[in-house]
Amino acid sequence: MRLKTLIRIVQLGIKSLLLHKMRSGLTMLGIIFGVCSVIAMLAIGEGASYEAQEAIKKLGSSNIIIRSVKPPQEKSMSSAKRDYVNDYGLTYQDANSIRATIKNVDTVLPMRIIREEVRFNSIMFPVQVIGTHPIYPDMTGLEVVRGRFLTYTDERSRNNICVLTASLAEHLFPYENPVEQEVRMGADYFKVVGIVRETSIEKQRPQAGESEGATVDHNVYVPLSSAKARFGETIINRSAGSYQAEKVELHQITVRFTSTDAVQTAVPQIKTLLEKFHDTADYEVIVPIELLRQAEQTKRIFNIVLGSIAAISLIVGGIGIMNIMLATVTERTREIGIRRALGAKKHDIVTQFLVETVVLSIGGGLIGVVFGVVIPVIVSHLADMKTIVTPISVIIAFGISGAVGVVFGIYPASQAADLDPIEALRHE
Amino acid sequence: MANREIIRIEGLEKVYDMGEVRVKALHGVDLTIEEGSYVAIMGASGSGKSTLLNILGCLDRPTAGKYYLGGEDVASMDDDQLSAFRGRTLGFVFQSYNLIQQLSVIENIFVPLFYQGLDLSDREKHCEDLADLVGLGDRTDHRPKQLSGGQQQRVAIARSLVNDPLLILADEPTGNLDSKTGLEILDLFDRLNQQGKTMILVTHGDEVAERAQRVVHMKDGVIDREDVKRAPVKVDNSKKLELTG
Ligand SMILES: Nc1ncnc2c1ncn2[C@@H]1O[C@H](COP(=O)(O)OP(=O)(O)OP(=O)(O)O)[C@@H](O)[C@H]1O
Numbered sequence: 251m252r253l254k255t256l257i258r259i260v261q262l263g264i265k266s267l268l269l270h271k272m273r274s275g276l277t278m279l280g281i282i283f284g285v286c287s288v289i290a291m292l293a294i295g296e297g298a299s300y301e302a303q304e305a306i307k308k309l310g311s312s313n314i315i316i317r318s319v320k321p322p323q324e325k326s327m328s329s330a331k332r333d334y335v336n337d338y339g340l341t342y343q344d345a346n347s348i349r350a351t352i353k354n355v356d357t358v359l360p361m362r363i364i365r366e367e368v369r370f371n372s373i374m375f376p377v378q379v380i381g382t383h384p385i386y387p388d389m390t391g392l393e394v395v396r397g398r399f400l401t402y403t404d405e406r407s408r409n410n411i412c413v414l415t416a417s418l419a420e421h422l423f424p425y426e427n428p429v430e431q432e433v434r435m436g437a438d439y440f441k442v443v444g445i446v447r448e449t450s451i452e453k454q455r456p457q458a459g460e461s462e463g464a465t466v467d468h469n470v471y472v473p474l475s476s477a478k479a480r481f482g483e484t485i486i487n488r489s490a491g492s493y494q495a496e497k498v499e500l501h502q503i504t505v506r507f508t509s510t511d512a513v514q515t516a517v518p519q520i521k522t523l524l525e526k527f528h529d530t531a532d533y534e535v536i537v538p539i540e541l542l543r544q545a546e547q548t549k550r551i552f553n554i555v556l557g558s559i560a561a562i563s564l565i566v567g568g569i570g571i572m573n574i575m576l577a578t579v580t581e582r583t584r585e586i587g588i589r590r591a592l593g594a595k596k597h598d599i600v601t602q603f604l605v606e607t608v609v610l611s612i613g614g615g616l617i618g619v620v621f622g623v624v625i626p627v628i629v630s631h632l633a634d635m636k637t638i639v640t641p642i643s644v645i646i647a648f649g650i651s652g653a654v655g656v657v658f659g660i661y662p663a664s665q666a667a668d669l670d671p672i673e674a675l676r677h678e
Numbered sequence: 679m680a681n682r683e684i685i686r687i688e689g690l691e692k693v694y695d696m697g698e699v700r701v702k703a704l705h706g707v708d709l710t711i712e713e714g715s716y717v718a719i720m721g722a723s724g725s726g727k728s729t730l731l732n733i734l735g736c737l738d739r740p741t742a743g744k745y746y747l748g749g750e751d752v753a754s755m756d757d758d759q760l761s762a763f764r765g766r767t768l769g770f771v772f773q774s775y776n777l778i779q780q781l782s783v784i785e786n787i788f789v790p791l792f793y794q795g796l797d798l799s800d801r802e803k804h805c806e807d808l809a810d811l812v813g814l815g816d817r818t819d820h821r822p823k824q825l826s827g828g829q830q831q832r833v834a835i836a837r838s839l840v841n842d843p844l845l846i847l848a849d850e851p852t853g854n855l856d857s858k859t860g861l862e863i864l865d866l867f868d869r870l871n872q873q874g875k876t877m878i879l880v881t882h883g884d885e886v887a888e889r890a891q892r893v894v895h896m897k898d899g900v901i902d903r904e905d906v907k908r909a910p911v912k913v914d915n916s917k918k919l920e921l922t923g
């Protein structure tokens with residue numbers, strides 16, 4: 251019975267609003283823009299932060315990554331002293347100490363990264379040679395698509411074998427099966443034993459690198475022991491006649507912990523440990539979980555800013571509705587008087603006008619939701635940006651638009667109800 | 679056996695307090711009206727006719743005095759009770775018709791029942807019968823704008839009957855109509871009264887007063903004199919309203 255009454259009042263409200271289609275439409279615009287911008291902006295923000303978070307997650311939330319960095323003061327010196335061998339960065343000893351002394355360590359993965367050229371027949375590509383342990387695919391999300399990855403036997407016997415990334419293999423071996431072929435790097439030949447592919451391929455990077463012949467995923471994986479044996483520890487860069495040498499034992503150590511919680515307590519311990527062995531800051535500690543938290547924090551602030559802008563536009567929309575409803579109340583004073591004379595109670599009048607404002611704002615909200623869902627789709631097509639419309643943003647935007655209708659409808663509605671029936675009937 | 683008394687007012691006063699000026703629109707009106715009466719209230723402009731009718735119609739409250747309608751003490755009712763009471767027991771016909779523009783004829787007739795929580799779908803037949811009764815059975819889905827003044831007033835009369843009221847109140851119902859159309863409306867009122875409806879009309883026209891069973895003359899907020907021409911019609915509440923012929 252109550253529901254039926256409400257339905258009738260809503261029908262009546264829609265009827266009154268349709269009497270002035272143009273006016274009702276314009277009144278709804280404020281809410282339409284408000285709701286649409288909330289959803290669209292949140293969707294674009296959500297998409298951007300999703301990509302950032304995915305990138306961080308790929309580093310592993312229970313990992314700590316320690317990278318060698320060239321100490322800044324040495325840099326300027328190296329140009330003065332030409333034959334100076336720049337000795338910095340992480341060492342095998344660092345890796346061993348971490349494994350031995352830090353609690354809850356699951357795996358320690360050392361890496362050497364060497365810039366080299368790989369040759370097969372007449373084809374040549376600049377690549378990154380990554381000397382690492384067999385556990386590598388497990389920790390970084392590599393998938394072996396053909397053959398096998400490195401083994402501990404390879405590591406122990408310093409085998410001249412290598413594993414190629416799929417894209418590199420395609421370029422290097424357009425016709426033949428790469429496995430069992432031998433490629434040359436530096437002075438040595440390496441037998442290809444497998445092909446790998448990243449499981450979470452990022453499409454974000456533009457194709458620009460391709461034309462230069464060196465994309466970032468042109469990688470060659472070799473046993474760490476082989477890398478040390480074949481390429482040595484001193485890396486020589488020749489450029490413009492000058493000569494620059496760097497001695498770096500390890501470029502990166504990835505430490506995986508047994509749990510995400512363990513990372514937190516281990517970070518200061520690792521920093522203390524490394525400070526003991528390194529006089530200069532020739533390394534950096536990257537904590538993905540902290541980056542993730544920072545990204546989430548940034549997103550929260552972003553959402554608050556967006557939310558405030560959206561709230562303002564919805565309030566402006568609400569004021570628009572209130573303004574029109576006040577005008578409507580004046581215009582329909584006579585109708586209010588008639589209804590009161592014929593038995594309408596004050597709350598009936600309040601309900602009637604409140605329903606009209608809520609219908610306006612909910613109607614605007616619905617249209618706004620449609621635009622808010624469609625616009626991100628268009629944006630992601632045109633601008634090649636990821637957008638995510640979260641159900642919660644739709645619910646919030648829609649809910650707020652309804653609330654705006656109620657809040658800004660109450661005053662005009664009570665104005666209408668408080669009219670004196672006789673005065674209202676006399677109104678011209 | 680006389681008809682039962684449905685209105686009793688005693689020492690009714692109404693003062694409009696407008697800050698500095700206090701307008702005494704009614705001072706000391708006593709009146710009793712039996713069921714089946716057809717009362718015309720006449721008097722010069724500003725004599726308090728509309729003020730009295732508004733109080734009788736429970737749209738306004740007296741400053742002093744007593745008012746019983748159908749045995750109920752109107753003064754003791756709060757705003758919501760008054761609204762419900764109007765909706766249940768009174769029918770209004772206004773000078774300027776006062777139909778709701780966005781509603782069709784049938785919906786306008788239905789409005790008083792809407793506020794009694796009823797459904798148009800359940801009472802459509804009843805509302806259509808009333809439209810027939812006032813001769814607008816073929817215009818039920820028209821809007822007020824599409825009707826002439828006389829037709830609009832007929833809709834208003836149908837509306838005033840929809841809740842089967844104890845009493846119909848009309849303030850200058852023919853004031854906006856030409857004399858021919860006015861007469862048609864008055865014929866309708868005559869027939870309603872013959873069917874036993876109690877009518878109270880405010881009017882300036884003598885032709886209206888001639889039809890009334892009783893004429894109340896007002897002057898400066900009091901009843902100056904009364905003419906009772908005949909006894910009220912016998913009321914048989916079991917009979918159904920029927921105006922054709
Ligand atoms: N809302 C009001 N505020 C102040 N004074 C009022 C109000 N309504 C009526 N009056 C005064 O009360 C007196 C009676 O008014 P009322 O409207 O009852 O006269 P009336 O007999 O209906 O006149 P008419 O024939 O012109 O309609 C008048 O002096 C009028 O000025």
Ligand SMILES: [Mg+2]
Pocket residue numbers: 727728729
């Ligand atoms: Mg008057």
